[in-house]
Amino acid sequence: MTKIYTVSEFNSALNEMFEEMRVAVEGEVSEFKVSQNKWLFFNLKDEEGILRCFATVFQIKNPILEDGLKVRVYGYPKIHSKSGNFSFTVLKVEPVGEGALKRAYEILKNRLETEGLFAPERKRALPRFPQTIGLIASKDSAAYSDFIKILKARWGGLKIHLINVAVQGQEAVPQIVGAFQCLNESNLEFDLVALIRGGGSLEDLRAFNSEEVVRAIFGSRFPVVVGVGHERDDTLADFAADLRASTPSNAAELIVPDKEEVRREFETAKRGFIAAQRFWFEEKAEAIEDSVDRLKSIIGKKAADFSASLANFFHQAEIWRKDLVQKKIAAANCIFRMELNFKKHVQEIKNRLNLSEKIILALNPESLLARGYAVVFKDGKAVRSANELDIDDNVRIKLFKGGFWSKVLKKE
Structure with missing residues (x-):
């Protein structure tokens, strides 16, 4: 017997089924707009069809989207119950094709450059004779083999701490970002970190042009040397690095001096x-x-x-x-x-x-008295003239030795 649904039930059943789906859809962006700095709306179209797309700014941070850009979106379809509109909920966006990749590259480069992530004044100097090196690479790659070979040939006694990562594909970006986080949280002190990969197309080097990897390089505790691709390849990781090498082999040459050159210098x-x-x-x-x-x-x-x-x-x-x-x-x-x-x-x-x-x-009167002279006193006074005396006056006669009393009997 055929099951009968209400409209709401049918829409809910479809959405439950759709949510289990995780698909990727490619197309050209049109009518792109941001609403209230929260929601992203755009259409994805090709020659014969159009798909309405929806995303949140929280889910798609700093989206590299503009009309005319060919992208690949990852997500699931959804029917809105009230309006009945069918749309595609986007969880991830990637540019597709050489032209789209180049345009996305330029848009992101301009934005990150404006933020100062490529500023020359923030770049750190590398030690002349490093001892401990953090290496982020694919251990099965030719780039890794060449890097180690040249490194050891030029200088010995190095401690190399390898973190093996994917360098292209869906796992490349999270693994490279995780490697930087691991080195930052490590108890080891590295003289520098090297991020290397061999050459490839713009699609192959997509991870090294991603905003996540650029910000991981910018946030590294240690100076970073990036050697990606061939001499003609310029990735955003190169611009964010403290030192940019043209190739993985060149990165090894820049990181350590040649022992013979050092000997000659010495x-x-x-x-x-x-x-x-x-x-x-x-x-x-x-x-x-x-x-x-x-x-x-x-x-x-x-x-x-x-x-x-x-x-x-x-x-x-x-x-x-x-x-x-x-x-x-x-x-x-x-x-x-x-x-x-x-x-x-x-x-x-x-x-x-x-x-x-x-x-x-x-x-001296005494001398006179000693020669036989005498001094007459009347009433205690020395008598100098006979006129001072009267008959019968009693007078005292002083001699050199002793004296006596006498009475006046006659005056002359």
Whole structure:
């Protein structure tokens, strides 16, 4: 018995069936537009048909889409229940064909260049003698074999940490991005990371022109050398690298120096060093010799000046000695005269003292009394005249030794 569906049930049943489908559809983009910076709408067409497509900005980040571009979209069909419209829900977009790939390449290159991912000032220098190298490559490729062969031939003792990845096809981009993430999270410290692949068509090199790989190179903790394709191939990975090599073999040549060249550089440097040392020693020896000659001249002049100064000193010393002798004689004469004057002065003082002593002794009342004179006192006063006395006055007579009292009997 035929099952009967409602319209909603039938649409839901179809969508459930469609969601199990994962298909890829190729066509030319038309009527491309972005709505509210959230949803992408465009048509995919060929000569005989058209397919409405829908995607979200979240699912298709920075889409490389424009009208007229031939692309391959991955996703599943869907019927919208309310409108009944049939559309294709897009999960992934890839340009198809040489022309589309070139146009997508130019669009992405301009956008990433504007963001500064290719700026020369952000590129890091590589060490001259690396020791530990992270290598992202396909181990089964000729590019890998050539790279390792040239690397070991040019320089030895390297530690190479290989992460084997697909370098084309659907798995290439996620594996290369995962390899960079693995190296960034590793406990090892790499001197640099090399990303290599042999030549191929633009389609073959699609992974190295993808935005994901370019941003992985830009975000690497370590300097990145990219050697992809042949000399004529220019991938976006090349522009993002810190150092761009034309081929995998050229990448090996740029990463490590040639040991023979280093040996020759060392020998040249050694000869230059020896020559420089010889020149330095000769120059210094000449300078020392000149200095010795100047020193001898200076010492001779100083010695002559010193001899002249010494002779002048002795001459002055003799003059000072003679002057000192004269001054000593003068001082001795002066002292002699001072002694004579002092003795004379002392004698004069003694003479004056003796004279004064005699005068004092002569004027001393005691001296007069000692010679037999006496002093008369009345009422305690010395009597100088007889007129000061009256008859019967009692007077005291002082002698040199002792005295006595007397009465005036008569005046003369």
